Amino acid sequence: xxxxxxxxxxxxLTLGLLVSAQPSRGMTAVDFIEIPRLSDPRLAPDxxxxxxxxxxxxxTENKINKRLHxxxxxxxxxxxxxxxxxQESAIxxxxxxxxxxxxxxxxxxxxxxxxxxxxxxxxxxxxxxxGEAVQDLIWHPDGTGFFFVAAEQQPASDRTLLDAGWLIPPxxxxxxxxxxxxxxxxxxxxxxxxxxxxxxxASISRSGDxxxxxxxxxxxxxxxxxxxxxxxxxxxxxxxRWTLNRFREAAPHLSPDATRIAYIxxxxxxxxxxxxxxxxxxxxxxxxxxxxxxxxxxxxALAWDQSGEGLFILGNTGVRxxxxxxxxxxxxxxxxxxxxxxxxxxxxxxxxxxxxxRFETMSDPGDYQIMRDRSEGFVPLTSLYSxxxxxxxxxxxxxxxxxxxxxxxxxxLLVLPLDHDPSVAYPLVTITHxxxxxxxxxxxxxxxxxxxxxxxxGYIVFLPNHRGGTGYxxxxxxxxxxxxxxxxHHDVIDGIDALIDRGLADPDRLVKMGWSxxxxxxxxxxxxxxxxxxxxxxxxxSDWLSMHGESDVRHARETVFGGAxxxxxxxxxxxxxxxxxxxxWKVKTPTLFxxxxxxxxxxxxxxxxxxxxxxxxxxxTVYYQAADEPHNFRKPANQLFKINTELAWFARFALGxxxxxxxxxxxxxxxxxxxxxxxxxxxxxxxxxx
Numbered sequence: 001x002x003x004x005x006x007x008x009x010x011x012x013l014t015l016g017l018l019v020s021a022q023p024s025r026g027m028t029a030v031d032f033i034e035i036p037r038l039s040d041p042r043l044a045p046d047x048x049x050x051x052x053x054x055x056x057x058x059x060t061e062n063k064i065n066k067r068l069h070x071x072x073x074x075x076x077x078x079x080x081x082x083x084x085x086x087q088e089s090a091i092x093x094x095x096x097x098x099x100x101x102x103x104x105x106x107x108x109x110x111x112x113x114x115x116x117x118x119x120x121x122x123x124x125x126x127x128x129x130x131g132e133a134v135q136d137l138i139w140h141p142d143g144t145g146f147f148f149v150a151a152e153q154q155p156a157s158d159r160t161l162l163d164a165g166w167l168i169p170p171x172x173x174x175x176x177x178x179x180x181x182x183x184x185x186x187x188x189x190x191x192x193x194x195x196x197x198x199x200x201x202a203s204i205s206r207s208g209d210x211x212x213x214x215x216x217x218x219x220x221x222x223x224x225x226x227x228x229x230x231x232x233x234x235x236x237x238x239x240x241r242w243t244l245n246r247f248r249e250a251a252p253h254l255s256p257d258a259t260r261i262a263y264i265x266x267x268x269x270x271x272x273x274x275x276x277x278x279x280x281x282x283x284x285x286x287x288x289x290x291x292x293x294x295x296x297x298x299x300x301a302l303a304w305d306q307s308g309e310g311l312f313i314l315g316n317t318g319v320r321x322x323x324x325x326x327x328x329x330x331x332x333x334x335x336x337x338x339x340x341x342x343x344x345x346x347x348x349x350x351x352x353x354x355x356x357x358r359f360e361t362m363s364d365p366g367d368y369q370i371m372r373d374r375s376e377g378f379v380p381l382t383s384l385y386s387x388x389x390x391x392x393x394x395x396x397x398x399x400x401x402x403x404x405x406x407x408x409x410x411x412x413l414l415v416l417p418l419d420h421d422p423s424v425a426y427p428l429v430t431i432t433h434x435x436x437x438x439x440x441x442x443x444x445x446x447x448x449x450x451x452x453x454x455x456x457x458g459y460i461v462f463l464p465n466h467r468g469g470t471g472y473x474x475x476x477x478x479x480x481x482x483x484x485x486x487x488x489h490h491d492v493i494d495g496i497d498a499l500i501d502r503g504l505a506d507p508d509r510l511v512k513m514g515w516s517x518x519x520x521x522x523x524x525x526x527x528x529x530x531x532x533x534x535x536x537x538x539x540x541x542s543d544w545l546s547m548h549g550e551s552d553v554r555h556a557r558e559t560v561f562g563g564a565x566x567x568x569x570x571x572x573x574x575x576x577x578x579x580x581x582x583x584x585w586k587v588k589t590p591t592l593f594x595x596x597x598x599x600x601x602x603x604x605x606x607x608x609x610x611x612x613x614x615x616x617x618x619x620x621t622v623y624y625q626a627a628d629e630p631h632n633f634r635k636p637a638n639q640l641f642k643i644n645t646e647l648a649w650f651a652r653f654a655l656g657x658x659x660x661x662x663x664x665x666x667x668x669x670x671x672x673x674x675x676x677x678x679x680x681x682x683x684x685x686x687x688x689x690x
Contacts, residue, residue, distance in 0.1 A: 026393050026418050026456025028662040029643040033057055033447065033636050036384060039066070040090035041345050041356050041368055042100075048073055049119075050356075050381055051091050051100070052368060059666035062637045068102070073381070082117045082124045091117075096143035101127065103134055114148060114182065128182055128189060131156075132175070141208040145183040147192060149202055151175035151219075172552070174219035179211070193232065193239075200227050205254045206350060209234055212254050212261070222554050224248045225273070229261055242284060245271050249280070251301065256308035256350075259283065264299045266437075266556075268474070274481055274559040275474045277437075279313055281328065291326055292333060296473035298439075303348040312336075312355075314346050318471035319399055319413055319441050323355070337378070340397070341366075342441040356381065360443025362397035362415075364388055393418050395455035397442055400462070402498035404491045412464035412495060413440050414504075417455045426460040427509035427654055430496060433463065434516035436480065436488070437556075439471045440464070447639050448515040448538060448632070457647060457659075460505060466491035466521075480560050484544070484578040489524050508533070509654045512589075513646065515539055516602060516631065520580075523610050526591055527583035534653035536592040536646045539602040539631060542581040542610035545572065552600040584613025590620035590653045594642055596629030620653070640664075 034057045042051040050073055053066040068088045070079040081088075082102060089103040089112075098119040103112050106126055111133040117124050128134055131153035138147045152175045154162075161167045176198035181190050193199060193213055201214035211234055216227035229242040229252045242261050243249055249263035266277045269290045279291045279299045291311070292299075300321060301314040310327045321343045323336040337343065339359075344366060346357040357378065358366040364385035369378035388394070400414040417426055431449055433440045440463035444451055454461050465471070466488040467479035479487055499505040512535040514522050519540025526535050541547045545565050548554055558564050561578070562571040576582060593611045595604035604625050611623035624645070626638045633639050644661035651659035 024390060024393050027452040028456070029450065029453050029640055029647070030662045030664050031392070032450045032453050032643070033640050034664075035365060035445070037365055037445075038358060038368060038382065038384065039345060041347055041358070042091050042093060043347065043349055043354065043356050043370070044093045045095050045349070045351065047349070047352050047354060047372070049079060049093075050368070050370075051093075052382070053088065053090060054384070057636050059636060059664045062635050064634065064636055071382075079119060080122045082115065086112065092137050092139060092146070094143055095139050095141055101137060101139075101146065114146075127184075127187070130180070130189065131159075135177070136202070138202060138204050138211075140204065141206065144185065145181060147179050147181055147202065147204070147211065149177055149179055149199060152178055152194070172220065176219050179213060193230075200224055200248070201250065201252055203251075203253050205258060206256050207258070210254055210258060212252050214249060214252055216248075221552050225555050229263065231261075240284070243282060244286075247271055247273060250277075253302065253304060255304055262302055262304060262311055264302060269293060274478060274556060276470060276477050279311060279326070281311075293474075295333070296471065296476070298470040301346055304350065306350045306353045312348055314343060316439060316441065316471040318411060318439050318465055318469075321441060323357070336374070340399075340442045342443045360441075360445060362442060363394055365443065365445040392452070393456070394452055395461075396420075397444075397451075400495070400499070402495050404467070404494045405487055408467065408487070408491070410465065410467075410491055410495065412462060413442065413444065414499075415451050415455055415461035415463070417458050417460055420460075425500075425503055425506040426458065427511065427650075428462060428496065428499060428505035429454055429459045429511040429513060429650070430462045430464065430492060432466065432492060432512075432514040432518040432521040433469060434514075434518050435470070436468045436484075436517040436520070437470050437477060438517075439469045448518075448642075450643055453643065453647075457651075459511070459650075460499075462495060462499060462505075464492050464495040466495075482560070482562065483574065484520075484560055485524050489521060489528055492521065492525065493529065507531070511535065511650050511654050513538075515594075519602070519607075522591070523580035526587045526589040526614075527580045530586075530588040532589045534591075534650045535589045536594070536649065537607065537610065538594040538642070539596065539599055540593075540607060540610065541579075541602055542584070542606045542613070543579045544575040545579065546609075547602070547606055548575070550603040550605065581609050581613055584610060585617050587614045587617050587619050590649070592646060592649050593621065593623040595623075595625050596631060596633060597625055597627050598629060599631045601631040622649075 037055045038052050040053045051070040054069055056065045058065055066088050068081045070081055072079055084104050086105040091100040091102045093100045099117055101114050101116055104115050105112055114128040114134050115124050115126050130150055132151040134148045134150050136149040179193035179199055179202055181192045197215040198219040199213050200216050203212045211232040213230050214227045215230055217223050225248050227248050229249050230239050231242050232239045247265050247267045249265055252261050252263040261282050263280055264277050265280055267273055268275045277299050279302050282288045298316040299313055300316055303312045310325055313324045313326055315324050325334045342360040344358045348355050355371040358368050360366040367384055368381040370381045371378045395415050397413050397415050399411055401411045404410045451461055467476055468488045470477055500507045510532045512522050512525055512532045515538035519537040522535050522537035523540045523542050548565050561574045565572050565575055591614055593607040595607040611621055614621040648659040651657045
């Protein structure tokens with residue numbers, strides 16, 4: 001029997017049958033969840049074959065599966081792939097042979113191990129037999145073997161007792177990560193990097209002479225700022241400590257001549273925390289150079305170029321990300337790609353001087369493209385979305401600029417409703433990004449945003465890049481240091497006012513939504529103003545004091561607030577002042593709250609606190625806690641439930657209308673097979689006010 005909290009949509013569930021596909025129509029919530037998405041590109045060393053993973057939505061099993069695709073780029077034919085027992089994995093091409101390693105579970109049900117698939121024979125063979133799951137691997141360039149990363153092996157007796165429920169592990173305990181070597185000829189496995197520390201990063205030099213690793217005190221996410229880079233000479237087996245500081249060096253790579261390390265760090269030249277992420281080049285003598293320190297650009301990824309005289313850098317400049325080349329000799333930056341896009345999954349093959357990347361745009365989530373010749377630029381590798389122009393209408397995205405407090409120049413993305421009429425002021429949905437150290441960029445195909453669906457429902461959508469985000473330089477990202485809500489929430493309101501002043505948005509039909517840091521912003525804004533007709537907060541913080549103790553990531557927040565709340569002379573007042581929960585009594589905006597039961601980043605208690613505060617204020621509110629979900633919902637039924645519930649809520653309170661939820665055919669099968677947390681399954685936890 002359905003509980004009353006589903007009354008918004010329960011009455012129309014039987015009317016939500018999908019209309020048969022028609023040319024060029026707006027996207028539904030089901031369409032959006034079913035979008036196939038690409039990841040883990042792998043170009044063969046000789047450049048002849050290309051592999052990637054593609055998602056498939058299985059409504060019956062309530063899963064989003066990943067399928068391995070391997071394509072011969074000369075013939076265009078799809079090559080054979082192994083039969084997987086577990087989730088299909090990315091592959092690691094053999095440097096010299098026609099085959100690759102992949103990860104799968106053995107037939108005996110043991111933990112994930114490395115297998116080899118021979119393209120010529122079409123046969124698979126298990127390689128590793130390790131006590132823990134193999135998580136990642138790195139081929140030696142000569143193909144004699146590979147290094148793999150895995151958790152430290154636990155004693156068999158402890159593992160048996162733990163699995164049987166006779167042991168309670170310490171809170172937050174995670175086994176440290178090690179690096180092992182696997183020899184292809186002998187099948188020998190031996191430890192390469194292990195000790196009282198945990199491996200955070202690993203790579204190998206182009207010559208194969210050196211293994212580069214990042215080592216942290218343990219596997220706790222919140223101690224990664226204490227990691228340092230070590231280089232192991234694989235000939236002499238001597239390990240040299242390359243860095244000694246109190247910040248994380250992400251993605252460390254040794255230069256081809258083995259004289260310098262390049263990495264990404266979120267510090268300034270002096271190593272002080274909470275700055276725009278930049279590329280650093282550091283010599284063994286400790287000389288450290290922060291590249292492009294004065295440029296408003298966040299470094300997302302890097303690679304040494306073929307000569308070793310420069311670096312390729314994937315950079316975020318706010319609403320776009322592009323590929324650049326930096327010459328160390330001339331200290332000049334050259335932009336390689338241009339356009340209204342976000343580059344994802346970029347990889348570089350120095351031997352072939354070849355780039356592979358996926359370009360997200362307003363049109364689609366992005367097919368893979370390859371650049372072999374810089375004069376020709378990137379050309380398509382896949383064409384997964386080539387039929388979309390005949391299937392879907394997609395909204396236009398454009399840059400919107402406005403001025404914030406103290407004359408700040410701000411920008412974000414504006415998504416127009418389908419068949420937009422310039423003479424009409426539309427209902428506005430404002431979505432703030434997560435992080436907060438991130439930005440909203442062209443594309444934005446995240447399931448928490450579903451821009452094409454909102455546009456098809458007649459909303460104009462605003463994605464503001466407020467202060468505290470990335471891509472706009474050190475001063476911009478450091479605006480939150482000392483006070484999380486100094487200017488960010490004002491920036492959002494000022495952007496909304498600019499849209500209203502220009503006749504684009506209807507001031508009486510404003511909606512606010514966001515997830516993670518975007519949810520933090522929702523919680524703040526509904527206590528700051530009553531101008532929103534409806535809101536939805538996903539995984540948002542409400543009390544920074546309790547949040548600091550609960551979250552698995554805390555270090556950066558200590559810079560924001562000036563210390564930890566349990567320190568002597570702790571800045572508890574600052575934590576309290578920026579906590580939305582203290583002003584929950586003011587909230588008049590009908591607000592939804594969502595959280596995952598297993599969220600470690602923003603635990604569900606944060607949403608429960610805020611929901612109960614709004615409920616006590618007498619304002620309409622509902623809280624949904626999805627069972628067995630982490631920080632971001634992974635089950636398609638939960639993703640769809642959230643979209644349908646939000647659209648019904650927005651329609652009711654902002655439009656005065658009724659929304660008919662879109663459901664897949666699987667939703668109309670026998671109720672006994674309904675996925676968890678769908679409207680047909682009362683195990684979904686919820687609470688509401690009258």
